Amino acid sequence: MKKPETFEVRLVSATMIAPMVRQLVFERVDGQPIGHEPGQWVNLALPLPEGERRRAYSIASAPDGSSRFEIAVTRVPCGTGSIYLHDLPEGSVLSAIGPHGLFTRASEDPSPSLFVGTGTGVTPLRAMMQAALTKGSGAPLWLLFGARFEEDILYRAEMEAFVRAHPHVRYEITLSRPGEGWKGKSGYVQAHVPALLRELEAAGAPVAPHVYVCGLERMVKAVRELCRRELGVDRKHVHTERYD
Template sequence: MILNALIFMNGFALVIGLLIIFMDRVISNYGLCRITINDDKEFHAQGGKSLLRLLLENKYFIPSACGGKGTCGYCKVKVLEGGGPALPTEALILNSREQAQGFRLSCQLKVKNDLSIEIPPEYLEIQEYRGELSLAELVTSDIKRIRIKLVEPQTLTYKPGQYVQIRIDHDGETDFRAYSMASNPDKQGEIELNVKRIPDGLGSGYLHSLELGAPLDLSGPYGDFYLHTDSDERIVCVAGGVGLAPLKSIVMYWRDHQKHRRLELYYGARDLPDLYDHDIFTSFAETYENFHYYPALSDAGDDWNGHTGFIHMVMEECLETGNTGEAYLCGPPIMIEAVTEVLTNKGIAAERIWYDKF
């Protein structure tokens, strides 16, 4: 008797749920909605899609590194009018101050009526590019160096450390993934990416599978992780694995424009075959007196007589205390946390530490 009642209630809830989804998808017609941006731009679009999707369709490029899954938090925009309350899923990403100020994740906000939003003015500078694959080579067992020659427009202006978003069309859908530019920003016609293959990964699998000459669509530049050139202080760069990519761009820019500053590169990898571009930085250390290179292996073999252990442990030993400077970190979250603690203990102000976690 109780079992029958439970089955009936579950079945009833399922039918109601499906009905709501059906009404929302098929019957609901939100009509034409006006989206106003920064009070001086607007477009009209049929409601029913996410704000992020409508912005992208109308060539407003918002960072969306997780491709709209609601996990990266990069796509937040301030909604001035028409947004309604944030969803519970957004509360996991947006802090209470951001929620009180009206921030929403644009990938989670379904447009049902007119909206007025505010986005950082630099987002309006982001452009779409078409390129073609000009080089693809494995640099470790799972990281590929990929070069993309820009075809239309032919040049991309960016700051060392910034990233692009690659467009991936699959199964009738469009997704985006973020990849840092590892190239010298002075070479504006071609960008280099270093892509680590993730098992069953959509974006990394796509980039690893491309043949030379294959066309690619991307947008950029994105990100506030870039070298600040307004000081003459020491630069501390810390990379873990493929997190080397944006730091390589910073190092290349430093060589051409900022050599008067001391630059220390701490670079952690598992073993020697994983330490890619090691020869470039070794030769920099021999050539430039202000360049100091600290590679470290966490699982070193007998053929390695350099630093061993995790990179934050090496910094604990080698980074001078009390020195001022600024730091740029890129690698997995656990590395960023451990390194940040070492840097602040050594005297680098928290507001002079920048990072990208991935």
């Protein structure tokens, strides 16, 4: 795993991918590759009115040897860092420190994986899926994504394309506040983990699945406890990253 370093990044492009989520594409100013493992994050040093503050963001894209990487930032009400990044003009340069983190999955890992993410918590899971699929992995890769409303669903077209191209990819969305026309799953992700995990165990047998969970603490804790205590998943097979 690469040692973290400090480097400058330039904002190349930015797009709103949901009403409260801005996707930002950065590139290292020195042209060096980021060299992260899928699932890792970077610290961005933000020059806020109260002084420089660091905020962590998961790298949403797989390592591809280039100097570019993506993040996706939820605009937190009254959150100085996330609002700064939502307003950051293209071309701006920031200081970054990283890559950091042990919430990783090797792209050639043959284990069946259940990815559970809510909101921008899906970003490191997306990087893991992109990396595994680019390497031609045949391991079952199942993503359970949770959001409030249909408009909050992130990377839907990309995930649906993965499903069409790869029979071992499964994509499930659950909405906690579905509209009347929604025909998919509803409720919190926790409600759907047991059934999906049992199916994945059967699909991936005899190799036991790993579970990767990312998002806000309440959800992460609930899924971790569920997996370890009620579903009997080996604690070494439950990997978590929390944002708060």
